[in-house]
Amino acid sequence: MKTWEVKELYTLSETQAAPLLESVTYPWEALPKIHDFILELGETLSGEEYEKRGEDIWIARSAKVAPTASITGPCIIGKDAEVRHCAFIRGNALVGEGAVVGNSTELKNVILFNKVQVPHYNYVGDSILGYKAHMGAGSITSNVKSDKLLVKVHTPEGDIETGIKKFGAMLGDEVEVGCGSVLNPGTVIGPHTNIYPLSSVRGVVPAHSIYKKQGEVAKKR
Template identity: 65%
Template sequence: MLTISDLFRLDDTIAASLFAGKTYPWEVLEGLSAYILQLGATLSPEEFDHPAEDVWIAKDAKVFPSAYLGGPCIIDHGAEIRHGAFIRGSAIVGKKAVVGNSVELKNVVLFDGVQVPHYNYVGDSVLGSHAHMGAGSITSNVKSDKTLVVIRAGEERIPTGRKKVGAMLGDYVEVGCNSVLNPGTVIGPHSHIYPISSVRGTIPPHHIYKNEREIIAKR
């Protein structure tokens, strides 16, 4: 349940080729900036504006004047970048995705239909199709002791080799308001996280996370 094929439907992102030849989703973080520059150069000028050297915005996307878009980044068709959003760079925002008020993105892939609409920080993370982060929920991407992030799944430990790894959210994940997803958190598709949770490790698909001792299968 940790692999790319377990978590995502790759038809739901402009960046499907980024995942080719890789097993785990955090493997795409290392080369994301270079990939965006390569992909951006292939985008049709009839469909995408190119207002800055490393920025591509679909002509039917809505970007509020107060939003900051740092390159390299791609904003796909129908996406909405709202007031005060801060895209620091190395970001792909999928079709009809929403990046909202005071949201900060850095080194991320948001699949189509993702919503991060209110006061979210999403860094070094991959969010699957139609994943939703409630107001104030964040991905923590650096451990307090600054050691390399290791993915935990039961007794299994998978080294990432990276100091910065946020969260990997499968398709249709719902994260409750004011939750913290600790470094290296992986949440399976269609799972829900209760508000005000501190989540670490791996949550299976189709489960509800109430707290670390109460993770129940959906009925």
């Protein structure tokens, strides 16, 4: 089982981005395609269910968007989603149904599956968060290496060259990230895994596990 493949990470029925993710093997291969996918998808959305606001921004009529939120297209905000005070959505963002984008949270080039929560002071860039994934307050995805080199994914089977300079994290379904954690470039976290608060995470973290610190990962019982 390769935790870092799309089919192992995500329940594709829980995102409008299913056609995009079905077209790739590794989820990060979808990152350069998010922009065009949103533009194509937006034009197909029902006018009864979605309102087009501004250029290339589609917001579900049932979504709640704070007047202080800043949204740049292309962007889709799904049904019953909530975008809170001073959220900053910088474009290329697909926010799933029932998702929460919290106060002062910043999004850029992301797919948030249905019911994802990034509710308090989060930065999520060049990342894909699976169904019901949750990032604790102040946790972020770091999407550029300090040496500015292309990101590699460190797997148990060896490194995978992504060819991408900006790549944050891939979170599987129902991942829980503790408050104040940093997910380093190229992080992949398997579904149903918990990350301890204040963690610095890199590489692949197995599914159904508890990440306590680098080198100390326990299997859930």
